[in-house]
Amino acid sequence: MSFSVSILGSSSALPTSERNLTAHLLNVNERFFLIDCGEGTQLQLRKYKAKISRLDHIFITHLHGDHTFGLPGLISTFNLLGRKKTLNIYAHPDLEHIIFQFLSFFIVQLSYPIKFHPLIFNSPQLILENGKMTVHSFPLKHRIPTCGFIFKEKPPLRKIRKELIEFYKISPKDIPDIKKGADFITEEGKCIKNEILTFEPGPAKSYAFCSDTSYTEDIISQISNVDVLYHEATFAHEDQALAQATQHSTAVEAAQIAKLANAKKLILGHFSARYKDVTHLLDQACQIFPNTMVAEDGLKIII
Amino acid sequence: MSFSVSILGSSSALPTSERNLTAHLLNVNERFFLIDCGEGTQLQLRKYKAKISRLDHIFITHLHGDHTFGLPGLISTFNLLGRKKTLNIYAHPDLEHIIFQFLSFFIVQLSYPIKFHPLIFNSPQLILENGKMTVHSFPLKHRIPTCGFIFKEKPPLRKIRKELIEFYKISPKDIPDIKKGADFITEEGKCIKNEILTFEPGPAKSYAFCSDTSYTEDIISQISNVDVLYHEATFAHEDQALAQATQHSTAVEAAQIAKLANAKKLILGHFSARYKDVTHLLDQACQIFPNTMVAEDGLKIII
Numbered sequence: 389m390s391f392s393v394s395i396l397g398s399s400s401a402l403p404t405s406e407r408n409l410t411a412h413l414l415n416v417n418e419r420f421f422l423i424d425c426g427e428g429t430q431l432q433l434r435k436y437k438a439k440i441s442r443l444d445h446i447f448i449t450h451l452h453g454d455h456t457f458g459l460p461g462l463i464s465t466f467n468l469l470g471r472k473k474t475l476n477i478y479a480h481p482d483l484e485h486i487i488f489q490f491l492s493f494f495i496v497q498l499s500y501p502i503k504f505h506p507l508i509f510n511s512p513q514l515i516l517e518n519g520k521m522t523v524h525s526f527p528l529k530h531r532i533p534t535c536g537f538i539f540k541e542k543p544p545l546r547k548i549r550k551e552l553i554e555f556y557k558i559s560p561k562d563i564p565d566i567k568k569g570a571d572f573i574t575e576e577g578k579c580i581k582n583e584i585l586t587f588e589p590g591p592a593k594s595y596a597f598c599s600d601t602s603y604t605e606d607i608i609s610q611i612s613n614v615d616v617l618y619h620e621a622t623f624a625h626e627d628q629a630l631a632q633a634t635q636h637s638t639a640v641e642a643a644q645i646a647k648l649a650n651a652k653k654l655i656l657g658h659f660s661a662r663y664k665d666v667t668h669l670l671d672q673a674c675q676i677f678p679n680t681m682v683a684e685d686g687l688k689i690i691i
Numbered sequence: 692m693s694f695s696v697s698i699l700g701s702s703s704a705l706p707t708s709e710r711n712l713t714a715h716l717l718n719v720n721e722r723f724f725l726i727d728c729g730e731g732t733q734l735q736l737r738k739y740k741a742k743i744s745r746l747d748h749i750f751i752t753h754l755h756g757d758h759t760f761g762l763p764g765l766i767s768t769f770n771l772l773g774r775k776k777t778l779n780i781y782a783h784p785d786l787e788h789i790i791f792q793f794l795s796f797f798i799v800q801l802s803y804p805i806k807f808h809p810l811i812f813n814s815p816q817l818i819l820e821n822g823k824m825t826v827h828s829f830p831l832k833h834r835i836p837t838c839g840f841i842f843k844e845k846p847p848l849r850k851i852r853k854e855l856i857e858f859y860k861i862s863p864k865d866i867p868d869i870k871k872g873a874d875f876i877t878e879e880g881k882c883i884k885n886e887i888l889t890f891e892p893g894p895a896k897s898y899a900f901c902s903d904t905s906y907t908e909d910i911i912s913q914i915s916n917v918d919v920l921y922h923e924a925t926f927a928h929e930d931q932a933l934a935q936a937t938q939h940s941t942a943v944e945a946a947q948i949a950k951l952a953n954a955k956k957l958i959l960g961h962f963s964a965r966y967k968d969v970t971h972l973l974d975q976a977c978q979i980f981p982n983t984m985v986a987e988d989g990l991k992i993i994i
Contacts, residue, residue, distance in 0.1 A: 401771055405737045409764075427764040434708045452766045453797045457760075461712075461730040464756045468705055484794065490793045493785065494756045594881040 389417045389520070391541060391593045391691045393616065395657065396432035398683035400600075400622050400636075401454040402661040403428075408685050409454045410658060413617065414440055414539055414565050414595060416521055417469045422446045423537060423597050429458035430465050435684055440466075441596035445516065447523070448479035449487070449599060449644060450534035459487055463502065478525070480533055481506035509533035512610055526610040530635045532687040536598040539613055546586035555582055596651075599658050600630065603641040608649050616691050617651040618683070620658035625672045627660075639669035643676035657683030692720045692823070694916070694994045695843060698918065699735035700727075701986035703903075703925050703939070705712035705964040711735055711988050712757045713961060715921065716746075717842055717898060719824055725841060731763035731926050733768050739989055743769070748819065751782035752902060753866050759786070763793055766805070768878045774803040781818050781828070784809035793817055802892045811838035815913055831904035831912040833938045839901040841914055849889035860882055860936065896994045899954075905935065908945040911952050913971040918994050920954040921986070923961035928975045930963075942972035945977035960986030 392415045397408035406464070409426025413433070420443040431667040433440055446462075449455055456560070459477075466475060477483065484504035491498075505515060507525050516523040520542060520621035525535040552558070556574055560592055566572055572580045599620035611617055622636035631638050637645075639656055646654035654677050659666050673680040681689075695718045700711035712729025716736070726730070736743055738761040749765075752758055756952055762780075762784040769778065794801075808818060810828050819826040824845060828838040848870035855861070861869070866940065869875055875883045889935035899914040902923035914920055934941045940948075942959055947990040949957035957980050962969050969985055982991075 403734050403737055404766060405740070408734060427761065428734045431706050431731045431734075437708070450795065453763060457764045457767075458730065458799075460756060461760045464760075465705060486796050490789070493754065493789050494759075504708055634739060666965070 389541065389544065390415055390686055391417070391595070393595055393618075393691065394436060394438070394688045395655075395683045395685060396429055396436065397424075397426050398657045398659060398685055399454075400620075400658045400660050401452070403454075404563070404630040404661050406685070407659065407661075408432055409458070410599060411458065413443075416539065416541070417519075417604060418442060421445070421523075421539065424449055424452050424455040424599070425462060427457040427460040427461075430462040433462075437670075441469075441471075444473060444479070445476045445523075447515075447525075447537050447597075448477065448483060449528070449536065449597070450530060450532055451480050451483060452532065455600075455668070458484070460490055460494070463487070463491060463498070467495060467499050473503045474503050476503050476505060476516075478505040478507060478523075480509075507533075507535050509535060524605060524610065527539065528598060528604065528607065529604040530600045534600060536601070536607060536610070537594065538594060538596040538614065541592040543592045544589040546582070547589050548586050552585055556585075558585075584683055595691055598645070600636055602635040603637055603645065605648060607645070611645075611649045611651065614649060614651045616648050616653045616655060616689060617649060618655045618657060619645055621656035621673065622658050622660050624663065624669050630660075640676060641672040643673035643680060646673075646677040646680070651677075652679065653689075654680040655683050655689065656680060659683075692844065692847065694898070695991055695992070696921075696994065697739060697741070697991045698731050698958075698988060699732055699739065701960045701962060701988055703831075703923075703961045703963050706731070706757075707964050710850040710964075711891045712761070713902060715900060716741055716762065719747060719842065719844070722747070722823075724826075724842065727752055727758040727902070728765060729757050730760040730764075733926060737987065744772075744774075747776060748826075749781070750818075750828075750840050750900075751780065751786060752791070752831070752839065753833060753835055754783050754786060755835065755903070755978070758903075762790055762803065762923045763797070766790070766794065766801070767798060770802050775778045775807050779806050779808060779819075781808040781810055781826075783812075786809075786874040802832045805949070810838050812838060827913065829910055831901060831910065832907040833858075833903045835904065838947040839899060839910060839913070840903070841897060841917065843898040844895040846895045847892040849885070850892050851889050851935055855883075855888055861888075864893055870897070898994055901948070903939055906940055906948065910948070914948075914952045914954065917952060917954050919956045919958060919960045919992060920949050920952060921960060922947070922948055924959035924972055924976065925961050925963050927966065927972050932945060933963075942976040942981060943979060946976035946983060949976075949980040949983070954980075955982065956992075957983040958986050958992065959983060962986075
């Protein structure tokens, strides 16, 4: 199953000529999940040729403009394209009123429904579950109510050895049970053990998104053992006072969280526009958590 | 005096991977004037390294999202940068309420004042005048109230021949009058005629912006003899029925307007996303008005 994330924007509140405002696009088995929607997100979706017809769920961490101002344009574009399917938006409960009030001046009638799913900000919450995956929100520590999100594949089914389907004359109707672990009885009444017919699938993957937030170990239990952790690193270690004042994190703090959470990989992002080059933020993080990389607009990470 | 326009976005309502949403940046003697502000305008201003600290006036043709959704982000960015100067916005009178209501959820207190200048939509109007230039609005013909704008340099002063300043010992205090046409009396009492001391300056330049609009000859008197006319050409000639239905123009219609107005140059833009290549729109226009060019994002035109 494909499981990847594309970085659409990696700046903090001030965009630069190299870094757009925050948005990540998660691909889970060719269904798309947008996390945050800063201004220009629909332009980045076009640039990187995302299949927006397969985007049905948008997750908004918090109601700061650099994470939300792309919503009116994206919602309008879906309307111009004649979308019919429901668009699900998971966000602070105020967002529904804000967006509909603003759009009422520009759009008479949307061609599709939007369902707002209100987040809560004092405890973790299961906000989406389907056959393939779960999504949980969990509180971050910022100036206004803010959530992180963790996307987890469900443990995949066992893989069937294709050459044995023909050999044992297994009918298509028996395959789902075999993938779940059942043995197979042949026409001659012989029992073929499941471990002969199938093999272990790849492990279930997970992706956690933590922006914007100051350093908080309260999130560790939510993101423990995550495959890829995106954690904001707005500031370098030497600017920790700024991080504290604005309730953001340093690169060192992001790495400490990744280490404590036993993450497999860390992506740093949401960089302050003051850093023309973020190599020293990467270096600072790598001293604590070596498997760290830097978010760049257009970067796609296979999880 | 510098007088140029930079195209920041050249798509119509649906952006493409090559064309952003509408915005033009006019440079008049290193003061900047933004015309329309589609989503992503602040990102384009960054990309093309515009001096946004010198941007004090924004002109909005009409209240469709593809011409306005960049305003919240640009206004927020000015705020983050600690702007103090007044920002002037010339637009439909409803925009003030729409913008302040929306931003009230995101910004507690702006660091600078915004002055909204309401446009009228039934007759031409002088909306800005300073020592260097005038700006007039004039009605276009679209589905909602829409204005075009024409920016005109004031006739420049005569240019003084620098080598004669020393020769006749002209003092700095006499130069302004000479530039305005005065003769000069030397220390010996000899009268030096102005036409000896000065020469004709370049002609006053003008730029007209007409988007969105169906074909209307009502605008001809407003834009006659303009140096550069930007006129929307959302559709090709063969799609004229679509142009009529949506109150947009074809490339042929834009060229007819340029010809009737005796414009010196025509720029086509606001292209429908259905045209991967707009060469045939250019060809159609050139048959009627040869000095036509196509808007491309990032293109700068010296007027």
